[in-house]
Amino acid sequence: MSPEDRKYTKTHEWVKVEGDTAVVGITDHAQKALGDITFVELPSVGKVVKQAQECGVVESVKAASDIYAPVAGKVVEVNNMVSEKPETVNQDAYGAGWMVKFSDFDAEQVAGLLSAEEYDQTAGQH
């Protein structure tokens, strides 16, 4: 079961609202499907992205995938730990493996995303 304190996308990102900030990462299902993550590229701080716009890249030994912004917003912080130690995403996708923090996001967009239960039902079907 995915954590219920956050929302999910069909494209396997999660978003968790912490006050004025939306924290974004990829799901545990996604990290397992990718396998050992070897490279993470994150957006520049200050970048403004639209919902579903590419905002990073995750590479594993066997694949490369774009990360899509679950909500529109402005990048206020990125997790340099996952750039330096990409395996952090494999080890703790919902915690230390977070990737981007957004400000100026739309709470209604967050509300419109998948619940943990809805995500778990669709996760195997990507």
Added chain:
Amino acid sequence: MCKTSNAQTGDIMNSDFKKTPLYDTHVSLGSQMGPFGGYMMPISYKGIIHEHHACRKGAVLFDTCHMGEFTVQGPRALADLENLVSCDVASMKSGQCRYGLMCNDGGGVIDDLLVYRFDENDFMLVVNAGTQDGDFKWLQSHLSPGTIAINVSNETAKFDLQGPGSVKIAQAILDEPVTDLRFYHFKRNTANSRKVLVSRTGYTGEVGFEIYSEPDLSLKLWHRCMELGAEPAGLGARDTLRLEMGMPLYGHELNEKRNAAESGFMRAIAQSKNFIGSNVVLNASAKKSQLVGVRLEGRRAARNGDMIQDDAGNTIGEVTSGSFAPSLEIAIAMGYVENVFSKPGCCVFIKTVRQNIPAVVCELPFYRNATARRPIKDFC
């Protein structure tokens, strides 16, 4: 992040693919399975990087039952194989293996293979999974009357036991010692008093063995090796291990269209005999490009099909294999470039979907500390 490239995952109908005798074992071990060469094969168990390091430092097992084995016998078997494969067969001694290429008339590669010599005119060829049917037809259509080739793939199981820890495990599972087995040599042996064939070969760069037997025995020996500490490893690690050694993967570095000489695998290409395709392969002026290794700047990998460019943005070649290299902790790739760019030290760029990555042509192998050629007594 649903858009993935090169992904081995996805919903694939298992029934479309053949299974090796070890299939159920892989599934019960929790391996991620994927299609390769017409078979559903293990991609990885605990993780590609974990399995990669386990091979460099300990001992791993690869299911290689998917590969094809043909016996070739008869009074003209040697002469026929001299014509069919690029390596020098006549100089092989009984008990020796040699890597070679089977070329078409245009010098392209139908398959890469190992030749095992049992006796003067008694051989076995070990070929790739996806190419074995075509290989066998080609072989049969180029044999002299009296030379008999038999496809024994279905009744021959094989697994590879690789890594510095493999020697002690091989000693424990086999009835006869392997300590006198030299690199690229093989011997008949027994395990549980049943026949096996053991060669000191592999596809990882590490000391190790390929062990051929009947399927039910292979299954027993696999489990015995695991009890003795060998870890199962999948095609993911097999690929990163061979790439670090600069070894080719058929369909990537080698194919029917590209002149075999461009691969640069000159040890596999005899210079002083005629073989099918040799008029092209041995003609230096027909060689338009060269297979090279490149080290990329950083961890972002190049992938099969990415263009290689010069500093002015002109396309000068194409990547055939690329990955993050676990033992080197950088991204590496192999690809073909125009001859003038093939010198080690030459600076190029790899144009990936997302970025132009600076890279430098380098000597192969990428990984220099492999153990395959070290004396076997070092590992006893």
